[in-house]
Amino acid sequence: MHISELIDRHRETLASATAANAQRTFFAHWPEAPSGKIYGESANADGEAAFKAQLNAPFPHLLQMAEEGTVGVETSPYGFPLGITYPKVGVDALVRQATAARTAWQALTPDARASVLIEALEQGARHFFEIGYATMHTTGQGFVMAFQSSGPHAFDRALEAVAMGHAAQSSVASDVLWTKPMGKFDVSIAKTFRIVPKGINLVIGCSTFPVWNTVPGMFAGLVTGNAVIVKPHPGAVYPIAIVVGAVQRVLQQCGLDPMLCQLAVDTFDAPIALDLVRQPAVGVIDYTGGPSFGAIVEREAAAHGKIVFSEKAGVNTVILDSTDNIDKTMSNLAFSLSLYGGQMCTAPQNIFIPRDGITVNGERISVEDVALKLREHIDALVGNEKAGPSTVGTIQNEATLSRVWEAQGLGLPAVRESAALPQPGFDKARSVTPLVLRADKTRSDVYEHEWFGPISFLITVDSFDDAVDHVARSIRDHGALTSLVYCTDQARMQQAEDAIIAAGAPVAFNFNSFVWVNQSAAFSDFHGAGCNPAGNATFADWSFVTNRYNIVGVRKQA
């Protein structure tokens, strides 16, 4: 496959993505509906068949040698082990192979790199349904969400990063004849500007969004000329392995070294992330995961001048002040609390409400009545036989389930209790409905840290102003990926916006239909503010791509 052909083939896609990145309008290169009309009538059946055939078998789509045997410890939160094994490659071999693969890749033009990567995404997209089942049975998401989050939505985020990286590199001339007038004569220097990638880009993934949170860093690293080592969470390897396999295959088709992009699979008992972080050849690290290990990664990297893009954890907040439609409001919020059992980094946790209730069309509604409404809408959603189980999905990690029972045992009054939720067809699925507790603002000892999972708090405060103060302080102290405000008063909306933006988190107002605060749309929403303790990465602003390389000049007397 000629790279020049790929440049032609993907020129329009790249241009459209670049334009969308600038304009922030709606854009989706891959349709989000898992529909046979779009992806082929047999696509779902084929994907499910591929998934079933893969169970209890070695993963065949990587070009890496299994230098140290095989490894694989994945279990479906729906209640069965996957039994898939992956080639195990030692840290030294990973670094050696990445280093060897770099030179030819960084010598390509940004056009060439971007086009090869878009081809890899297009070939990977043929496996969206298998990726969907793989994601469902590693993360515990319901199938439709799994399809979207690891398929079209993730691939759009990857394309976004490719387009941003390409645009940044292309915005400066690669060579110029510089001529300086010196009065009676001129002097000329022939200059070229070379892109020098930082080295190896390590991407450390998480268990809940193994593709969505991995591909932005992975493709940003690749498009800017770096070699990439993807270190997935040991519990969620399969979905991203398909993507890495697609990249390796396309690299090989282009006559490039497929070891430019490697998968580094480890186990819970013998983790290799820190060893990889410490490799001198690793210049950039993308990290998604818990804040305690994240802090270690950041410290290690900072001590050696490495670039880190982090997404750790935050405490997302909601303010209830006023609304025109209490049912639409509570329906939207109920969905955000229920979706994937609160295991999204963007899911709300702390809902602040003034002690004297909220205003609905000029009428005061008490905290008790609001709580009841919220409960009704959650009950209706999770109790819906068709939509409930697939919306809630299952709990990825046993520790998250324990956290639900721990919260339930706090002694706080419950807006609604959590309970087991049957998942049809999966008797052993680990699935529970959302727990919502009530707390007074004085119980910051309880609510002012992340309760990852389907756990939220309805917290009474003195007033709207008090709610805004609590939210702003919480963002500054504990970080946040999202915040949501229900308020119909323009002055209060501006007050909340200014306070929340100044604290460093994005804010959404009055969501009441088919957009939820948990969602972050590629090409439009910057995901991760980058300026609060939840992390420093933003998908995909300029710094997300421009910190992965330098431009170094060559000057020749002309």
Added chain:
Amino acid sequence: MHISELIDRHRETLASATAANAQRTFFAHWPEAPSGKIYGESANADGEAAFKAQLNAPFPHLLQMAEEGTVGVETSPYGFPLGITYPKVGVDALVRQATAARTAWQALTPDARASVLIEALEQGARHFFEIGYATMHTTGQGFVMAFQSSGPHAFDRALEAVAMGHAAQSSVASDVLWTKPMGKFDVSIAKTFRIVPKGINLVIGCSTFPVWNTVPGMFAGLVTGNAVIVKPHPGAVYPIAIVVGAVQRVLQQCGLDPMLCQLAVDTFDAPIALDLVRQPAVGVIDYTGGPSFGAIVEREAAAHGKIVFSEKAGVNTVILDSTDNIDKTMSNLAFSLSLYGGQMCTAPQNIFIPRDGITVNGERISVEDVALKLREHIDALVGNEKAGPSTVGTIQNEATLSRVWEAQGLGLPAVRESAALPQPGFDKARSVTPLVLRADKTRSDVYEHEWFGPISFLITVDSFDDAVDHVARSIRDHGALTSLVYCTDQARMQQAEDAIIAAGAPVAFNFNSFVWVNQSAAFSDFHGAGCNPAGNATFADWSFVTNRYNIVGVRKQA
């Protein structure tokens, strides 16, 4: 003064600078010649008069209150104390005032911020001649160089940073109505994207280039919405004080808080830089200076997730392999070694030459003959009564002079010895001619660290390949701002280029006329590769501006 008027007034300047940044062609907004025809016939006399009137007097052009009295310890390297005092402001007051000034500034558009800053540069440029004398008598540079380095060249670097910061912020829509087709209906969200600066941008300056090395970070920080505190070197306050004064005055003229940009003057005995670095409100730090304090700044900042742009120190190298014209080559190199007594971060130090000499038009010239040629050209330059003293200038720091005598006492054979150089009109000037020593490559214990000042080494190696290996390793281990290669063989040039670029330093080839490796041209040359131990900052690539702010989204149900 209306900001909208400034936007109109400076639109074309901003557009030209932005275009030059992209194309990297020659561009200079301010002419570099200190000529009366350009700057007005009385400009030089007026500037000198202003300088003389300022001696032994309080500096009057800052709008800051002298909360804690005054301070000032500058001495001219030409041999007299300046006796200028500046308002002293405590760290708490600096931070408090910067914080108060931020809100209104960050609420402006990038267009408005850029235009206010260009107006400040234009008003500051009226003081180029005073800035020149102020720079001469703090850094020790000759007047013409002082005029250029702190005047037009520095201001062009500032304009470059303003244009890059403006372009980055303007390249993404500030608001959009996002409409997602959902099949039978659409959903719409009104989105705005707000620029959130990192906080206070601290800029720590150095004694040798108090304006040139300060204004890029200062103006990059300001254009991206940050408040700025400039902490100059205690020995070189005066030139940058004029610039800060001009910024404050224009802010005031625009009805903005002049405390957005403050000068923090300290003394050698009571330094405040680290105290400023540790302030929680400080989010970005620009540092130019020695590597040991630089490492402390970097560690402190990294521990608290702050952004640092550093330019520390490196060991710049030259390779002599072959040339068509030995005299032009040695003349160019002699100038680079002599200019401002080697006190430029870009000045060459280690000159590698194969043991069996170099090729000149096919003929072999021995190391001894090359050394002799180099000596002759340095002698001719520094011995020139007209050009010599002003080219060499004086030695900023007593410690640099001691280093010359230390090097002279190493026992290495000298290509040429250093000696006192009279500076006409200044009997007590601290000025010496360049010292060039010979060393074998085995004496890496001597030459493999920075000898800041007019000290260089002609180092014999086994071969061209050996020279390239030494240079690449030196860049990786000790950093470099520049490298220079004289070579007429295309294959060898490519070999050197690839090795040096891979090691992370820029490279210049065969400079033989009126461009010198020490020089770095605004809008064209990226200064500081950013990928070797000499520092992580590059004037002014995308990361130099995009790391100073975040973009945070506001979404409203539409």
